[in-house]
Amino acid sequence: MTLSVALRHRFGGFDLDVAFDAGPGVTALFGRSGAGKTTIVNAVAGLLRPDHGQITLDGTRFDTLPVHRRRVGYVFQDARLFPHMTVADNLDYASRYGARASDRPRIIEMLGIGALLDRRPATLSGGEKQRVALGRALLSNPRLLLMDEPLAALDGPRKAEILPYLDRLKAETGVPILYVSHAVDEVARLADHMVLLAGGRVARAGPLFDVMADPAAVPLLGVREAGAVLRARVVEHGEDGLSTLQLAAGTIQLLGVQAPVGAEVRLRVLAQDVLLSLTEPQGLSAQNILPVTIRTIRAGDGPGAAIALDAGGDALLARVTGRAVQSMGLVEGQQLFAVIKATSVAQSAISGGAT
Amino acid sequence: MMLDAAGWTALRLSLLVGVTATLVALPLAIWIAWLLARREFWGKSALNALVHLPLVLPPVVTGYLLLIGFGRNGPAGRFLEETFGLVFAFRWTGAALAAGIMGFPLMVRAIRLAIEAVDPKIEDAARTLGAPGWAVFGSITLPLILPGVLAGAVMGFAKAIGEFGATITFVANIPGETQTLPSAIYALLQVPGGEDAAIKLVIWACIIALGAVALSEWLARRVARRIAGA
Known part of the structure; x- marks a missing residue:
């Protein structure tokens, strides 16, 4: 599956104008804060209506669909679990519409959240919340996974707790993943492709190994991170x-x-x-x-x-x-x-x- | 605290009027509150002002406007009578209509505050999981605003029970038909020797009001506990 994104959006003096493709595997959207990363994923999810643009999935127009019919699994930075439901209910909410209940045991096992099912989100740690959010997104049977800095709100040990699950997720699910991050180490570890954003434009895009080894990417990544x-x-x-x-x-x-x-x-x-x-x-x-x-x-x-x-x-x-x-x-x-x-x-x- | 037959009738009627007004107005109040909290549309300020009108107008004016609009010869009144056989003029239904309209702004305000306190990002998350708008409202927003809805309902109910000015203007003070608790108290105070009966009704009015507030507090605490998931 290939996602093609072409967007133009102007807001608050900021001008976003990007076009890129995201194929199978993990495509990292990398850029500093305010580079337009979240705007792009929100437009793909349908939570934001861009001024102009076209988003296609395998050549089929995708951005004309309402949010709930796009079937994107969106993992937010702040988990966004439903506070009035148990973990199990949160997961069931996704499979109610995604109808992929058969995958439930496998996903629960993969993310190690079996022991949390009866708990409420308020009692979970940040890392646990994010794992549940991942599971919930997967159970909606998505055609595409969007992850908006899923680790940014976590401290070092919590990040280290989640990263192996993301590795497994990448290996075990075939859906394309659009992964927003401003942490080079996450991107270097997970991504197959990389889209470098700067000032609302695509500065570099391509296979991760090529972009990371590109001298022109050094100022974009930061001299200490390149x-x-x-x-x-x-x-x-x-x-x-x-x-x-x-x-x-x-x-x-x-x-x-x-x-x-x-x-x-x-x-x-x-x-x-x-x-x-x-x-x-x-x-x-x-x-x-x-x-x-x-x-x-x-x-x-x-x-x-x-x-x-x-x-x-x-x-x-x-x-x-x-x-x-x-x-x-x-x-x-x-x-x-x-x-x-x-x-x-x-x-x-x-x-x-x-x- | 035994009431005489006329007193019981007024009390029962007040409860009927209050409950009917609250139950009928509540779904509409939730909808209007949601519109005001979550949607941008042309005429939103006007709608907001209209909803609040009964709160700021003299109740007598509201009652008189109802009489003009929903009386037998009023345009709305005639239409409703001819279409649904629904008569408001000088009936208990009219008292309920007046009570509901007077309590409406209080309901909308409480529910709107509750909706605005729900993070729209949570609703967005539900939409990305495949839930259509109405399902998001029913499964996410409504459970989360339940304490606010209860608070609004109790406020509306208390207002409906106590409503006097608009009711007496619109549907008069007919014992057994439109004479609610406040109207009965007022009527008793107009005749010599009516104070004893009036004071009993006053005490009952206090009991109902306090009971309603206590009930809503208890329900809201239960709901809040369930939602917070402690």
């Missing part, structure tokens, strides 16, 4: 806590990898954590050294420059100063070495089961 996402396979877990992972260009050692041996994981390597060396470094405390080729060099607005690297087919992104580019004489096509510190890839940036 960094390529790589696919890696877990080779072994060492007794000292370091795990070995296989990349296209070689192996690297990282801390805190939870996935089992043989699993394919995603690594988000921040651009500011990649060092460049013209010669193969010797006697360095950092052990992860990959031979790379410079694809492009993009000077930033400030003193920095973003450098796209090819590491045996994998894309890496490094951020160095413009002065370093000058003094090292870096040019496109040049071969050199990238150094990644083992401790610099945060645990949260390593996700299991992703492809």
Whole structure:
């Protein structure tokens, strides 16, 4: 299923004009607050009527339908459970219209909410509420899932509690998911495609791995958040806590990898954590050294420059100063070495089961 | 506190008038309150003013307007009599109509406040789950505003029971037909030696009013507990 969105909407001095497609899997709508993300999902859900626009699902006009006939599962930032109903009643409310009661046990099991069924929303924790909201959205038998920053209202541990469920959800349900977020780590972990929004426009769109490795995306993601996402396979877990992972260009050692041996994981390597060396470094405390080729060099607005690297087919992104580019004489096509510190890839940036 | 036959008749009639007025006006009040709280439309201010009119007009004026409109020769009165055989003039139904209209603004205000307190985002969530508008109202909005609806109903009922000016102007003061509790008290106070009977009715009026308030408080607490899910 493919969702095609083309919208123009003007409100309060803000001008939204976007067009993008969202295919199967998770499409992340990423942008800072006020970039128009929620406006877009509300228009897809039918809760907002845009000034102009056309939304189609597999080529069929979709935005002419009233909200209740669109069959979108909408997971809101604030859960929005019905306060006067138990968890079970909240779930039944969705299946009453979605008529997918047969999936109820599987969804309850997947989200781990079986023990909560008799409880009222007021007695649930933030993470539990959000899991119930997910289940409720799924039970409405949606053709499309909309998630508007479902983790933004949760603290770190609660987020960590939900993320594995989102991984499972993505793996087990075939519906396209439009996932709104301004947290790069969530997007890097979950998304297959990425639509970068800035000032009401689509600044970049494409497969996640491409967008994240695009030097032009650095200012949009923020210089501290930018960094390529790589696919890696877990080779072994060492007794000292370091795990070995296989990349296209070689192996690297990282801390805190939870996935089992043989699993394919995603690594988000921040651009500011990649060092460049013209010669193969010797006697360095950092052990992860990959031979790379410079694809492009993009000077930033400030003193920095973003450098796209090819590491045996994998894309890496490094951020160095413009002065370093000058003094090292870096040019496109040049071969050199990238150094990644083992401790610099945060645990949260390593996700299991992703492809 | 035993009442004489005339007193009982007035009390029974007052309850009949109050209950009828409340039950008939309540669905309409919920609808109008919902319109005012949730919808934008042309003439909304005018509707709001119209609803509040009985609250600010002298009751005698409301009663007189009812007499002109719903009397036997009034346009609405004639239409209703010819179409449904419904007569208001000098009947207890007229007293109920007057009582309902006087209590209406109080009902609408209480219910509107309750609806405005319901987060529309919750209703949006229900719509995205596939519930059509009427089902959202019935399954989400109505249960959540129930305390407000009860409060409005009790206010309307209390007003209906106590309504005097519009009633006596519209349907006069006919014992057994349109003589409600306030009219009976008023009539008793006009004749020498009527105070004893009047004071009994006054006490009954107090009992009914306090009982209604206590009942609504109790119901609202129960409903609030159920909704909050504690």
